[in-house]
Amino acid sequence: GDASMVPQDSRFEVAALGTTPPVRLAQWALPKLARRWGAQALHFPDNSGPLRPGLPLVLTLHDSMWRRPLSQAVLRPTTRQRLQDAYRKWVCPRAARAASIVLTVSEHSRRDLIACLGLDPAKVIVTPNGLDPAMAMPLPIARAAALRVALGLRKPYVLCSGAADRRKNIDRLIWAFARARKGPLARAELVICSLREGELETTGYAHSARQAGVSDAIRVLGYVDDEQMKALYQGALVYAF
Numbered sequence: 196g197d198a199s200m201v202p203q204d205s206r207f208e209v210a211a212l213g214t215t216p217p218v219r220l221a222q223w224a225l226p227k228l229a230r231r232w233g234a235q236a237l238h239f240p241d242n243s244g245p246l247r248p249g250l251p252l253v254l255t256l257h258d259s260m261w262r263r264p265l266s267q268a269v270l271r272p273t274t275r276q277r278l279q280d281a282y283r284k285w286v287c288p289r290a291a292r293a294a295s296i297v298l299t300v301s302e303h304s305r306r307d308l309i310a311c312l313g314l315d316p317a318k319v320i321v322t323p324n325g326l327d328p329a330m331a332m333p334l335p336i337a338r339a340a341a342l343r344v345a346l347g348l349r350k351p352y353v354l355c356s357g358a359a360d361r362r363k364n365i366d367r368l369i370w371a372f373a374r375a376r377k378g379p380l381a382r383a384e385l386v387i388c389s390l391r392e393g394e395l396e397t398t399g400y401a402h403s404a405r406q407a408g409v410s411d412a413i414r415v416l417g418y419v420d421d422e423q424m425k426a427l428y429q430g431a432l433v434y435a436f
Contacts, residue, residue, distance in 0.1 A: 221239070221243065221244060221245055222245050225245070226247070226248045227249075236295070239255065241257075243282070243286045243290055246286065246290060247293070248293065251296075252295055254291055254294040254296070254298070255297075255299070255322075257300050257304070258300070260362070261287050262284065265280040268361055268362055269397050270397060270398055271396070271398075272397060273397060288312050292314070294318070296320060297318055297319045298321075298322045299321060299322070300323055302321055329421065339426040339430060347414070351382060353375075353431065353433050354386050354427050354428065354434050355434070356389045356424075357388075358390060359394035359395070359397050361398075365400060368385070368435055369400065369413065376412060380432070384413070384414050385414070386427065387413065388417075388424070389418055389419065390418065400413070400415065
């Protein structure tokens, strides 16, 4: 991970774990290190965790989307995505049952997880997502403009942060944008950000853009950092979600 993301607090210590494969890291290496360090609990914040942690486990399950067919999320999944999906489907429910506490982000997700996994309601706690205070502080206008120019954005734009997940409904947004370009958004572009390397090829975005006749007005950006994301938010005509 990025050590700069760790709060500057004496209670936090950063440990470099090298190139340990993610599955081995989650299932064996991290729990073993935590026990060696004398940790009182482990917190895994991203849906999956160790099946035999050896000490109290706090697991954040953001939702139960991992239970659904991969085809609902990815149009043309890669081999890696298929393996990750199979891993999540096998590990997530078992890790949730092994956990002492399960955190989730909404009351809807809490009810869903209790129902579909048979979890004890007493151990499933809602902890709503928060806002990083840094994201609430606008960038200086000139700095934000320079960052957008560096990303190649010089026209008015509609912004969406869709990644490659079909459930984000970006294909329908492309068609809606095509209709809006016949009116108030005639000069605008649609900027789709937060796609990681190779993800665009797993989507139907290019096909939808061609069919809708707006290929020349669609800009697909890679994964942007927090400062770039702030500049994109600040300069957008509208954020489409």
